[in-house]
Amino acid sequence: MENKKFIEVKDLQKTYDNGHQAIKSVSFSVNKGDLVCLLGPSGCGKTTTLNMIAGLLAPTGGDILVEGKSMIHVEPKDRNIGYVFQNYALYPHMTVLQNVMFPLTVGKGKKSKNEAKKIAKRYMQLTHIEELADQKPGKLSGGQQQRVAIARALVQEPKILLMDEPLSNLDARLRLKIREEIRALVKEVGITTLFVTHDQEEALSIGDRIILFNEGTVQQNDTGDNLYLEPVNQFAANFIGNPVIDNFKVKVENDYVVGKGFKFAITDLKNERFKKTLQEGQTYTLSVRPENLLPLMTEVKIENDDHYLEADIEDIELIGRERVLKFTNDGNSERSLINLEHQVKRGDHLTFSFKLKRVYIFDDNGERVY
Amino acid sequence: MKQNQKKAWLFLAPILILVTVFSIWPIIRAFIMSFKGGPIINMQYNGLANYQYIFSDPDFWHAIANTAIYAFVTVPVALIISIALAWFVFSKIKHKTFFETMFFMPYVTSTIAIGIVFRYILNGKYGLLDYLLRAIHLPAPDWLDDPSMSIISLIMFGVWASLAFNIVILMGALRNIDPNYYVLADMYGASEMEKFWRITLPQLVPTITFLLTVNLIGAFKIYTQVYALFNGAAGQANSAMTAVFYIYNKFQVVNTPGVAMAATVVLFFIILLATFIQRKITKKVNS
Numbered sequence: 001m002e003n004k005k006f007i008e009v010k011d012l013q014k015t016y017d018n019g020h021q022a023i024k025s026v027s028f029s030v031n032k033g034d035l036v037c038l039l040g041p042s043g044c045g046k047t048t049t050l051n052m053i054a055g056l057l058a059p060t061g062g063d064i065l066v067e068g069k070s071m072i073h074v075e076p077k078d079r080n081i082g083y084v085f086q087n088y089a090l091y092p093h094m095t096v097l098q099n100v101m102f103p104l105t106v107g108k109g110k111k112s113k114n115e116a117k118k119i120a121k122r123y124m125q126l127t128h129i130e131e132l133a134d135q136k137p138g139k140l141s142g143g144q145q146q147r148v149a150i151a152r153a154l155v156q157e158p159k160i161l162l163m164d165e166p167l168s169n170l171d172a173r174l175r176l177k178i179r180e181e182i183r184a185l186v187k188e189v190g191i192t193t194l195f196v197t198h199d200q201e202e203a204l205s206i207g208d209r210i211i212l213f214n215e216g217t218v219q220q221n222d223t224g225d226n227l228y229l230e231p232v233n234q235f236a237a238n239f240i241g242n243p244v245i246d247n248f249k250v251k252v253e254n255d256y257v258v259g260k261g262f263k264f265a266i267t268d269l270k271n272e273r274f275k276k277t278l279q280e281g282q283t284y285t286l287s288v289r290p291e292n293l294l295p296l297m298t299e300v301k302i303e304n305d306d307h308y309l310e311a312d313i314e315d316i317e318l319i320g321r322e323r324v325l326k327f328t329n330d331g332n333s334e335r336s337l338i339n340l341e342h343q344v345k346r347g348d349h350l351t352f353s354f355k356l357k358r359v360y361i362f363d364d365n366g367e368r369v370y
Numbered sequence: 371m372k373q374n375q376k377k378a379w380l381f382l383a384p385i386l387i388l389v390t391v392f393s394i395w396p397i398i399r400a401f402i403m404s405f406k407g408g409p410i411i412n413m414q415y416n417g418l419a420n421y422q423y424i425f426s427d428p429d430f431w432h433a434i435a436n437t438a439i440y441a442f443v444t445v446p447v448a449l450i451i452s453i454a455l456a457w458f459v460f461s462k463i464k465h466k467t468f469f470e471t472m473f474f475m476p477y478v479t480s481t482i483a484i485g486i487v488f489r490y491i492l493n494g495k496y497g498l499l500d501y502l503l504r505a506i507h508l509p510a511p512d513w514l515d516d517p518s519m520s521i522i523s524l525i526m527f528g529v530w531a532s533l534a535f536n537i538v539i540l541m542g543a544l545r546n547i548d549p550n551y552y553v554l555a556d557m558y559g560a561s562e563m564e565k566f567w568r569i570t571l572p573q574l575v576p577t578i579t580f581l582l583t584v585n586l587i588g589a590f591k592i593y594t595q596v597y598a599l600f601n602g603a604a605g606q607a608n609s610a611m612t613a614v615f616y617i618y619n620k621f622q623v624v625n626t627p628g629v630a631m632a633a634t635v636v637l638f639f640i641i642l643l644a645t646f647i648q649r650k651i652t653k654k655v656n657s
Contacts, residue, residue, distance in 0.1 A: 054557070055557075056553060076556055076557045077556060077557055077558065077559035078559075081557065083553075083554065083557055085550045085553075085554070087548070087550065089548055089550035089551055089553075089554055091551060091569060091572075092573075093572040093573060093575070094572075102555075102558065102568070103558035103559075106555065106558050106559060106560035106561070106564045106568070107558060107559025107560055107561065107564070108559060109559065156558065
């Protein structure tokens with residue numbers, strides 16, 4: 001079974017008539033049956049890319065291949081794609097059953113009413129909305145509407161399912177529940193799914209792979225773990241993670257990495273993690289996730305105080321079972337994530353330690369050096 | 371809750387007073403006057419005499435029949451044409467605002483002025499319409515001076531005059547339909563006709579219901595159009611006499627306010643009944 005490269009996007013470009021370059025150059029491929037998230041801040045081109053795959057927008061360059069065949073000149077209706085809009089776009093004058101049946105009862109390949117009903121019922125069973133068959137969408141909760149929209153997108157048995165921010169209209173708690181349901185459902189059906197979201201947590205939890213977009217280009221195409229643990233550039237490091245990653249301005253001086261109030265020898269860093277060599281006299285950004293910059297809570301003997309950074313705590317924020325300590329270093333606001341059990345007050349003077357095997361160093365172009 | 375309600379009356383007072391003085395009181399007054407005879411300054415109760423008079427007056431029945439024919443032909447015809455035009459402009463035309471403005475022009479133009487233009491177009495001797503009809507060898511009737519053509523001319527005028535308002539309202543309704551409905555329908559492979567019958571039309575139903583009600587009530591009260599088209603008369607030999615024209619005639623010209631008010635009350639109930647039936651039907655159609 002050929003499993004590789006079910007969808008292939010090659011050097012896709014989109015420049016709007018007004019000259020706005022929404023997609024500079026986007027290339028990626030998606031394996032059959034995968035649930036892939038297109039993640040990025042608003043305006044990064046993720047929805048534009050999705051719409052070009054759906055055929056709702058014509059690209060100004062590049063190609064989209066599905067199973068090796070170019071889709072560029074194929075009508076949207078012949079692309080074998082199911083689409084779920086952010087607002088679901090359920091037909092309000094039709095019942096749930098009529099909505100789900102609609103795709104089967106229009107166009108050239110329309111089915112008989114009975115057949116359409118049978119297929120619709122099957123997908124309604126799959127999405128657990130059979131008992132809502134005779135209700136109008138306006139009477140349904142957000143989660144129920146979502147399921148109707150998915151059932152309707154699936155009845156034509158498309159090969160690809162595209163979802164544009166399908167959870168953003170739901171409240172926080174429901175969002176968690178529905179995203180699990182969506183994942184379970186598309187895995188059960190086995191359909192290849194592209195899922196657009198601006199919510200990194202959503203992407204990390206639901207996607208087999210995540211394609212991170214920024215300013216019309218792909219920044220990183222990776223698994224969730226890798227995206228978090230091994231960001232390829234400064235943007236990826238800054239975008240992924242909550243609370244956001246800490247950035248320190250550093251300079252390389254006499255084989256030392258020197259920041260404001262701390263320094264450590266280059267030899268303390270792991271050799272195999274270097275992508276490039278550090279240049280003497282150059283400035284870099286040292287990034288570390290807040291959970292890897294921890295205060296020393298007990299009286300530990302400090303052997304080499306170079307790795308340590310002292311700071312006054314300016315603010316404390318609770319997030320669930322963790323505490324975010326905020327402080328300033330060289331004009332940058334920094335955070336440290338500690339367990340809730342540790343008692344820290346505003347104004348405390350603490351010593352923080354870098355977990356050196358978990359720091360990243362980026363050059364001034366945002367490229368990863370270490 | 372209770373405190374709020376007291377204050378609410380205060381805010382509502384201005385409009386309530388206006389409505390009472392200018393709408394509710396006249397209705398009651400008309401009702402009372404319909405049971406009185408004599409000139410306006412010295413009216414005496416005369417029981418049901420006014421009603422007996424109008425019910426036995428062939429002119430009254432003629433006026434009611436004309437009004438009903440006008441209303442039941444003009445309203446549906448105008449509405450169908452409006453829907454077709456609005457949909458066409460909305461889905462096929464690029465510069466929508468320009469056309470919308472054009473369509474709205476007749477609405478802001480005085481009916482009397484339009485009537486004068488129509489009188490030129492429909493004139494039997496030098497009218498534009500007859501000129502065109504003759505050019506393609508069709509019979510060219512005398513639209514204005516032939517009594518048998520009066521109602522037809524009036525309907526043509528009425529249909530044209532009601533397009534403006536209908537189209538503008540319908541365009542607004544079309545604009546409110548989520549464009550994603552059509553994007554999805556396209557992806558499902560739906561044809562233009564399927565999109566119109568299964569998405570557009572059902573989405574327009576509330577608007578159509580509203581227009582039907584407003585148009586029907588308006589059509590039953592037709593007066594200005596008759597006045598404008600037939601130069602202040604009700605057509606040759608009163609052939610285009612409508613209910614309101616009859617009322618005006620009895621009140622101002624013949625000086626029998628009691629009879630006029632009796633006709634008003636009858637018209638009031640006819641409109642009420644027509645609207646009621648229409649609502650029942652649309653409700654049934656909707657469900």
